[in-house]
Amino acid sequence: MNWNRYRDIFTSYLFVIPAILLFSVFSLIPFFKVFQLSVFEWDGIAPTMSFVGMGNFSTAMFHDTAWWTSLRNAGVVTLLALTLQNLLALILAMIVDREIRGKNFYRVVFYLPPVLSGIVVGLVWNWIFDGSHGLLNHALQGVGLGKWARAWLADPDTALYAVAVIHMWKGFGWGFVILLAGLQAIPRELNEAAKVDGAGEWTIFSKITVPLMLPVFFLVSILTILGTMQIFDIIVSTTNGGPGYHTEVPITRILAAMVGSSRFGYACSLGILFGIILLAVSMVQMKLSKWSSRFSS
Amino acid sequence: MTTEVLSAPDRPSEKFQLHVLKYKLTHWMRHGVAQVFCFSVAAGCLFPLIWMISSSLKTQSTVFSDMSLIVSNPRWSNYYEAWTRGNFGQYFFNSILYTTAVVFGVIIIASMAAYAFSRLQFPGRNFFFILIISTMMIPIPGSFIALYVLLVKLNLVDTRLGYILPQINGGLALGVFLLKTFFDKLPQDLEDAARIDGCNKFQVYLHVALPLAKPAVAVLAVFNALAVWNEYLLAMLVLSDRSLMPLQRGLMVFQGSHITEYPLLMAGIAISIIPILTLYFLMQRYIVAGITAGALKM
Numbered sequence: 138m139n140w141n142r143y144r145d146i147f148t149s150y151l152f153v154i155p156a157i158l159l160f161s162v163f164s165l166i167p168f169f170k171v172f173q174l175s176v177f178e179w180d181g182i183a184p185t186m187s188f189v190g191m192g193n194f195s196t197a198m199f200h201d202t203a204w205w206t207s208l209r210n211a212g213v214v215t216l217l218a219l220t221l222q223n224l225l226a227l228i229l230a231m232i233v234d235r236e237i238r239g240k241n242f243y244r245v246v247f248y249l250p251p252v253l254s255g256i257v258v259g260l261v262w263n264w265i266f267d268g269s270h271g272l273l274n275h276a277l278q279g280v281g282l283g284k285w286a287r288a289w290l291a292d293p294d295t296a297l298y299a300v301a302v303i304h305m306w307k308g309f310g311w312g313f314v315i316l317l318a319g320l321q322a323i324p325r326e327l328n329e330a331a332k333v334d335g336a337g338e339w340t341i342f343s344k345i346t347v348p349l350m351l352p353v354f355f356l357v358s359i360l361t362i363l364g365t366m367q368i369f370d371i372i373v374s375t376t377n378g379g380p381g382y383h384t385e386v387p388i389t390r391i392l393a394a395m396v397g398s399s400r401f402g403y404a405c406s407l408g409i410l411f412g413i414i415l416l417a418v419s420m421v422q423m424k425l426s427k428w429s430s431r432f433s434s
Numbered sequence: 435m436t437t438e439v440l441s442a443p444d445r446p447s448e449k450f451q452l453h454v455l456k457y458k459l460t461h462w463m464r465h466g467v468a469q470v471f472c473f474s475v476a477a478g479c480l481f482p483l484i485w486m487i488s489s490s491l492k493t494q495s496t497v498f499s500d501m502s503l504i505v506s507n508p509r510w511s512n513y514y515e516a517w518t519r520g521n522f523g524q525y526f527f528n529s530i531l532y533t534t535a536v537v538f539g540v541i542i543i544a545s546m547a548a549y550a551f552s553r554l555q556f557p558g559r560n561f562f563f564i565l566i567i568s569t570m571m572i573p574i575p576g577s578f579i580a581l582y583v584l585l586v587k588l589n590l591v592d593t594r595l596g597y598i599l600p601q602i603n604g605g606l607a608l609g610v611f612l613l614k615t616f617f618d619k620l621p622q623d624l625e626d627a628a629r630i631d632g633c634n635k636f637q638v639y640l641h642v643a644l645p646l647a648k649p650a651v652a653v654l655a656v657f658n659a660l661a662v663w664n665e666y667l668l669a670m671l672v673l674s675d676r677s678l679m680p681l682q683r684g685l686m687v688f689q690g691s692h693i694t695e696y697p698l699l700m701a702g703i704a705i706s707i708i709p710i711l712t713l714y715f716l717m718q719r720y721i722v723a724g725i726t727a728g729a730l731k732m
Contacts, residue, residue: 148635149556156543232472233472242476252660256686272485367575369666370667373670388667391575396671419571
């Protein structure tokens with residue numbers, strides 16, 4: 138009797154052991170290892186590490202201007218993505234949510250860029266923004282604005298914004314899909330009842346659509362922030378952080394500390410600082426979405 | 435007795451007609467503006483891709499001067515050259531291998547665990563479930579450093595296994611979460627019947643529960659296939675042997691060493707996106723379901 142019970146529990150464990158094993162080795166151990174390494178100075182090869190306590194963190198906080206520049210750069214791209222990209226996504230979702238010809242065509246096409254890899258997108262746009270053979274410069278010369286032509290991704294004034302354009306081109310379709318799903322979950326009767334009662338377009342938008350969509354807006358915003366702050370593939374395939382530090386982002390700095398200058402402990406401390414920032418953003422989002430769900434119930 | 439003839443006006447009044455006309459005009463205008471707007475955005479999405487493909491068919495000497503989208507003398511041999519000399523054949527094979535391995539790994543391991551979390555009783559059930567799910571909530575952008583250190587210790591750097599296993603692990607959290615919620619909603623009757631007929635736990639899972647979970651498994655497969663096919667960071671850290679590299683890594687290597695050979699680079703890009711576009715057009719429904727699920731997990 139008892140033996141059967143043990144056998145039952147044992148066979149149940151067989152179902153979860155592969156998952157737990159993989160998870161422990163490739164998630165749990167690295168997670169703790171990051172914290173351990175962050176208080177050491179270590180080149181990744183030497184058998185000994187020297188303990189530096191909070192030294193890595195204080196260097197990152199007070200002496201590493203490139204690190205703060207990288208956070209600022211990612212912040213600028215994030216701000217643009219939050220406003221321009223999500224506004225475009227919302228407008229398109231609201232149009233496609235109505236009766237419009239070619240609904241399915243638009244749905245397929247808008248989600249095409251998000252399916253592509255950041256590397257592919259970066260390499261193609263690299264050429265569009267190129268200084269000497271770039272398509273954009275050709276087009277500008279074609280319409281007589283040749284004086285604006287430049288190497289968009291190599292010019293310190295435009296590099297970050299060019300990267301932001303590429304990022305938003307790749308990203309808006311994703312916001313579009315989620316916002317459209319949210320809009321389609323709003324019962325049609327609500328809009329129709331409001332229309333019968335004489336509400337105008339703007340009233341319907343501000344009194345029905347926005348309150349009901351608030352949780353979705355917050356969701357899209359938080360995912361935009363988390364995704365954009367961790368931007369990497371597009372950077373590495375276009376500017377690789379340059380010119381100077383103008384398009385450095387947190388992930389490229391962490392990699393530079395790790396692979397470039399062989400300071401594994403320092404790279405870990407940067408990763409932890411960055412993780413705390415992202416976690417704080419998620420917390421704010423969770424609070425906000427709890428607060429906003431009062432409006433939609 | 436007087437009869438009063440009630441005659442309806444045979445045509446709407448002038449004023450009413452004007453209203454109808456005005457309504458039709460504004461309706462038409464707004465539709466037109468919306469249509470033009472959507473169409474130009476769609477063109478903006480497609481143009482870089484079309485241009486990439488037409489550039490992949492030009493020659494080294496015409497690619498910078500010939501700005502036409504439809505190439506008069508397409509050089510299909512560019513694709514052959516990219517495939518052989520550019521090593522994209524090898525990269526392509528590697529990408530297919532990694533994607534298949536990770537997708538199957540995630541589906542097998544995650545579905546078994548999800549089934550156990552949903553149906554079986556064992557000590558620590560909730561603890562392990564929450565532990566595995568927690569990785570979706572806590573961002574640890576630095577963990578790839580420690581992961582790399584670990585792979586060095588395990589002698590997995592520059593091996594296929596060292597690239598596959600971490601990615602299977604990466605897909606577990608969403609997979610377990612998605613499939614557990616799916617299993618929770620399934621009625622248990624069928625499984626009970628199978629058990630009475632003498633199936634053991636594993637047979638019930640394999641022959642009854644898993645086939646029923648097909649829609650969720652499809653979402654998971656597509657979602658992971660996209661993620662693995664497009665992965666770059668881990669490939670950059672783990673793989674430096676060219677014969678092991680997947681396409682994304684191969685593209686960067688090719689760009690680094692043949693920076694001026696644009697037609698071949700574009701052919702390589704085209705090769706790298708053909709499978710993913712095919713998957714996208716075939717499995718569209720599941721992709722949209724996957725993003726919505728992936729977004730809602732937060």
